[in-house]
Amino acid sequence: MSGSLKGSDIVSIRDFSREQIEQILNVADKMVPVAKGEEKSTELEGRVLGSLFYEPSTRTRLSFEAAMTRLGGRTLGFDEPKGSSVAKGETLADTIRMVDAYSDVIVLRHPQEGAARLAGHFAEKPVINAGDGAGQHPTQTLLDLFTIRNEKGGIDGNHVVIVGDLKYGRTVHSLSEALSMFGAKLTFVAPPTLQMPKEHIKHIESKGLKPKISNSLDEVIGDADVLYVTRIQKERFPDPAEYRKVAGAFTINRTMLREAKKDMIVMHPLPRMNEINPDVDGTDHARYFVQAFNGVPVRMALLSMVLGGME
Amino acid sequence: MKEFKVTPIRNGTVIDHIDVGMSLKVLRIIGVRGDVNSTVSVLIHVPSKKGAWKDIVKIEDRELDPKELDKVALISPDATINIIRDYNVAEKFVVEVPERVKGIMRCSNPSCITNKNEPVEPEFAVETKKPLALRCTYCDRLTTDIAENIV
Incomplete structure (x- = not known):
């Protein structure tokens, strides 16, 4: 993918160069006052977003709707396939062709990997991937990068410690690959059974980086600039006692943060379960709610760029 | 003889x-x-x-x-x-390994959209020739178990 994003599909973070990502983050910066409601915009007035959520989502769906609304556009679609023609067995390809005719841009969340790429083949309008199964979730990656850049003044050179379920967590795969593009120092902290897959580590090493692998948060927290926490899912463990032990070892609390640098930030894609104790919320480290808000300006930037409003 | x-x-x-x-x-x-x-x-x-x-x-x-x-x-x-x-x-x-493989192999990822009832032919890019590894154009999964997935 090169040059203007007008008319482009946003499927995988791997499709983007560093320059393109920076361009999106720059546009997102300009969107912040509108996202906060401090300024008004009619940039996408009369434009329609087709929003197809085959799986439940709170943040992603609402922030896309907020983004479209803040720019003066409208949203149509469904937030669960029940009651739609999908429930009658319609193929994704047919649903996409129909929505393509009703809207100017399509946002898709789907349980099957590769669904967004398939949608892109059948739609003439741009398709934005809002998560395809265990596959890609590029808008989450972009808002994570946006958060790190804004909160730390840049991405390069920061030591990002990513903790939690690194094997199955889709956000951490795209995020770590994108961070490697920016030259961030990476450490992966997880129980051995949930460590980062070799394929992703190889991809990161191909960028000239050597990520550190650890299973102890205490060992690395003092050196972190960003602590990115993800959920460890109970269903990954056949033994509930084992789950409690592992989950307990990777829970962030205020006491643990005494070892951290003063300006270290804690991020989480949310929803959280127990992995960040609520006593962290009031500290200067917590950034996960700012991060959730950042979904709006970043998605505004993407909608605006693929529809050709902004370069 | x-x-x-x-x-x-x-x-x-x-x-x-x-x-x-x-x-x-x-x-x-x-x-x-x-x-x-x-x-x-x-x-x-x-x-x-x-x-x-x-x-x-x-x-x-x-x-x-x-x-x-x-x-x-x-x-x-x-x-x-x-x-x-x-x-x-x-x-x-x-014989020559083609640059792209289309319509002769299924993706090894059971969760790939091409393994559902969609009107598409699975398509792969050749990632490495020796040993042969194919990357699915749709779900990005790398398949090395080629013989098992040829249709």
Whole structure:
């Protein structure tokens, strides 16, 4: 993918160069006052977003709707396939062709990997991937990068410690690959059974980086600039006692943060379960709610760029 | 005295230099089953001139089409194809792994959208040729277990 994003599909973070990502983050910066409601915009007035959520989502769906609304556009679609023609067995390809005719841009969340790429083949309008199964979730990656850049003044050179379920967590795969593009120092902290897959580590090493692998948060927290926490899912463990032990070892609390640098930030894609104790919320480290808000300006930037409003 | 384990064929295809042990998979992927009307000979574990071992398949009265040749290339990239017409080798070439593989393999990822009931042909980009690894254009999954996924 090169040059203007007008008319482009946003499927995988791997499709983007560093320059393109920076361009999106720059546009997102300009969107912040509108996202906060401090300024008004009619940039996408009369434009329609087709929003197809085959799986439940709170943040992603609402922030896309907020983004479209803040720019003066409208949203149509469904937030669960029940009651739609999908429930009658319609193929994704047919649903996409129909929505393509009703809207100017399509946002898709789907349980099957590769669904967004398939949608892109059948739609003439741009398709934005809002998560395809265990596959890609590029808008989450972009808002994570946006958060790190804004909160730390840049991405390069920061030591990002990513903790939690690194094997199955889709956000951490795209995020770590994108961070490697920016030259961030990476450490992966997880129980051995949930460590980062070799394929992703190889991809990161191909960028000239050597990520550190650890299973102890205490060992690395003092050196972190960003602590990115993800959920460890109970269903990954056949033994509930084992789950409690592992989950307990990777829970962030205020006491643990005494070892951290003063300006270290804690991020989480949310929803959280127990992995960040609520006593962290009031500290200067917590950034996960700012991060959730950042979904709006970043998605505004993407909608605006693929529809050709902004370069 | 020269010993012929299998006699020459008049018309058809000889697939030589098949990776040893892969000949039965070659037969399966090119659709040779019990209901053939011409003779099919299979030689397993034959010494090759290079001092190694190979398999050979001879199919009488049939020439493989390009899609079938691509399939053979995927599971035995060093195989050579000899097209025989009237006892003479009319054409001889080494199979070639295509740059993109379309419509002859399914994705090994059961959660890939191409394994659902969608009107698309699975498509792959060749990531590495030796060992052969194919990346799904849709779900990005790398497939190395090629023979099991050929359709």
